[in-house]
Amino acid sequence: APQVRALPDPMASVTAFLSTPETRVGPQQASAMISQRFPWFGTLDLKEKQALLGAAASRLEVEAKRLQLVTEVRRLAWELAYLDAEEEAVLEDRETLSHFEELARARYASGVGLGQAVVKLQAEITKDDNRILRIDSRRASLVAxxxxxxxxxxxxxxxxxxLSAAPAIVPPMDPSGLLDVAEMHRPEVRRSRILTEAAGIGIELAEKQYRPDFTLGFGYTLVGSRDDPAGRAMPPPDNGDDIIGLTLGVNLPVRREKLAAGLLEATARESAARDRTRGILAEIERDLGDLSSRLPLTLDQLALFDDLLILQAEEALRSAEAAYASGSQSALDLLDAERVLLEVRIASARARADSLILHARLEGALGAPVEVLLNGDAS
Incomplete structure (x- = not known):
């Protein structure tokens, strides 16, 4: 702000007369002048305020980038956590299938089981190996x-x-309350409103262009003593006295078309800034509506997996193992039960990761932790 708050640089000039003008009190030998231009009243204050608002907007832009960065880092971290959970489930599945394959091989060797079951189990083990390779490839990309x-x-x-160490928190999902918090905390909203205010100051500055600026000057002229016969015979009382003068000037803002165009441009900038603010709020409201509706559904899905489907799949596998041991079911039935359990475990991990990612995105859309909603504090 100091660079716009300061007055323009003063002007200094020196004149040396090659042909000295003669006056009653003597010849003028040289003159010097210094002048200072003063903008119309309040212009510099407005420029300072506009510059401070611009600096605040730049700082908020950095905060917005930081918020986006943190949200993306959290998303990638939870994706990595999901890959770890998926890999753990697949490795456990592979170990179980290897055990089943040994049992099927032993039965086939004794003439009880079918060779098809052994081959099928081996194929499923190979699929698990391939899935581990795909997980490693995706992990390398996410880490990079x-x-x-x-x-x-x-x-x-x-x-x-x-994933199990970070349960998602369910905040109140009142749309108007979410938007109020976002308006208070999102740096993009605050930045846009600051830029709108700065654009409004631009209109005031454009209006001040219709007012003149003032120039105040101080001049000093060096005068020599008279050396002509009359001056030597009867020198005047102020012979050789130097001259001191003050000047006051104003510019004339007569180019009305140029001034009107500047005012119109400033008004358009202010209108565009307001439109940008409305657009940002509309985008935030859309994101909040999407996240606030999807997060509870994802948590309900997670509860369904954890409280019911995983238990059912584990019970089904135990029943299949008992039936296989008694000889009433084949190894293929055992494989089907294990496949169901694996898919349910992976789907549960995916739902948990999705809930945590949605939770992170919700905080990014709010610009504040969800504890702000839980505590009812929007300040």
Missing amino acids: SLNALRDRPAGDPLPTAQ
Whole structure:
């Protein structure tokens, strides 16, 4: 702000007369002048305020980028945690299938089981191996993306996050309350409103262009003594006295078309800034509506997996193992039960990761932790 609050640089000039003008009190030998331009009243204050608002807007832009970065880092971290959970489930499944394959091989060798069951189990084990390779490939991509956001080498190790260690919090989902919190905390909204205010000051500055600026000057002229015969014979009382003068000038803002165009441009900028604010709020409201509706559904789905489907799948596998041991079911029936349990476990991990990602995105859309909603504090 100091650079716009300060007055324009003063002007200084020096004149040396090659042919000295003669006056009653003597010849003028040289003159010097210094002048200072003063904008219309209040212009510099408005420029300072506009500059301060611009600086605040730049700071909020950095905050908005930081918020986006944190939200994306959290999303990638939970995706990595999901891959760890998926890998754990697949490795456990592979171990179980290897055990089943040994049992099926033993039965086939004794003439009780079918060779088809052994081959089928081996094929499923190979599928698990392929799934582990796909998980490793996706993990490498996510780690590289996370390290790029951290400004670290692509292969740098990352701390691990456990899905089970971070349960999602369900905040109140009142749409108007969510939007109020976002308006209070989102840096994009505050930045846009600050820029709108700065654009309004631009209109005031454009209006002040219709007012003149003032220039105040101080001049000093060096006068020599008279050396002509009359001056030497009867020198005047103020012979050789130097001259001091003050000047006051104003510019004339007569180019009305130019001034009107500047005012029209400033008005258009202010209108565009208001439109941007409305657009940002509409986008935030859309995101909040989407997230506030999807998060409870995802948590309901997670509860269904954890409280019912996983228990049912585990019970079905135990029943299949008992039936296989008694000889009433084949190894293929055992395989089907194990496949169901694996898919349910992976789907449960996916639902938990999705709920945590939605939770992170909701906080990013709010610009504040969900505890703000839980505590009823929007300040």
